[in-house]
Every structure is written in C-alpha cells, then in structure tokens.
Amino acid sequence: xxxxxxxxxxxxxxxxxxxxxxxxxxxxxxxxxxxxxxxxxxxxxxxxxxxxxxxxxxxxxxxxxxxxxxxxxxxxxxxxxxxxxxxxxxxxxxxxxxxxxxxxxxxxxxxxxxxxxxxxxxxxxx
Numbered sequence: 001x002x003x004x005x006x007x008x009x010x011x012x013x014x015x016x017x018x019x020x021x022x023x024x025x026x027x028x029x030x031x032x033x034x035x036x037x038x039x040x041x042x043x044x045x046x047x048x049x050x051x052x053x054x055x056x057x058x059x060x061x062x063x064x065x066x067x068x069x070x071x072x073x074x075x076x077x078x079x080x081x082x083x084x085x086x087x088x089x090x091x092x093x094x095x096x097x098x099x100x101x102x103x104x105x106x107x108x109x110x111x112x113x114x115x116x117x118x119x120x121x122x123x124x125x126x
Contacts, residue, residue, distance in 0.1 A: 006115055007037075009067060011060040016042040021100055022112055033112050036102040041095035045087040053093045 010018040021038040024031050042063075046056040087093075107115075 009063075010037075011064055012042055013060050014042060014058040015060075016040065016095075016097065017060055017063050020115070022115070023100060023102070032105060033107040033109070034102045035104045035107060035112065035115050036100055038100045039095070039097050041090055041093075041098070045090055045093045047087060053087060055093065 006020065008020040012018070017040045018037050019040065021036055023034040023036070025034070026032075041055065042058060042060045043055040044057055044059045045053055048054050104111075104115075
C-alpha cells in the first residue's frame with residue numbers, strides 16, 4: 001500500500017456510508033490492530049408519529065458536508081444537519097448490511113497512524 005492513497009470514506013446516496021476503521025483487540029502478547037472498512041446506514045433513523053423507529057431520508061449528503069467542514073476546519077460548523085426528531089444512536093435500528101471487513105491485521109502503531117492520517121510513506125528506491 002506504500003505510495004498509494006487510502007480510501008477513507010465512500011458514500012452511497014440513500015443507502016450506505018463506508019468508512020475506514022481501526023479495531024484494536026487484546027491479544028496474549030498485548031494488543032493487535034486491524035484496519036478495514038465498516039458499512040453504516042446511509043439514512044437517518046427517526047421516530048415516526050407512533051413512536052416507532054424508521055429508516056428515513058438520506059444522511060450521506062449531511063455526512064459529506066460534515067467531512068468537508070472538518071477538512072477545512074470551519075469554526076462555525078454545526079454537525080447536526082438533521083431534523084429535531086433524529087435518533088442520535090444509529091445502532092438502535094440495526095442496518096442489515098452493517099459489518100467491518102478487515103483488510104490488514106497486526107499493524108504497528110506508525111502504520112496505523114499513517115492510515116488514519118491519510119498519509120503514505122515515501123516510495124522506496126527500486
């Protein structure tokens with residue numbers, strides 16, 4: 001993966017948000033770091049008129065705007081681009097495709113920092 005940009009986020013309008021994820025597990029010799037991608041629901045979870053929870057309108061556009069505001073360090077950024085009845089915990093209504101696909105395991109700390117920080121190591125001379 002050295003020398004190549006790493007996909008951190010993929011937004012599928014009205015369906016899913018796929019984000020780069022680091023998972024840390026306790027192992028016999030300390031901790032093991034894994035990097036992969038998690039699939040999250042691309043719709044808001046809202047309370048309906050009868051109080052039941054439903055998958056509502058698209059939230060991927062809000063996630064895109066949030067990522068852009070964070071990237072440019074906008075001071076007056078309001079991260080809540082949603083209605084008053086939005087449920088903040090997306091896990092209360094399980095997303096049928098929710099998963100974490102591990103791509104790399106047993107990573108050292110420097111590699112994890114590069115992956116999270118969206119940086120790549122310099123190319124080695126061939």
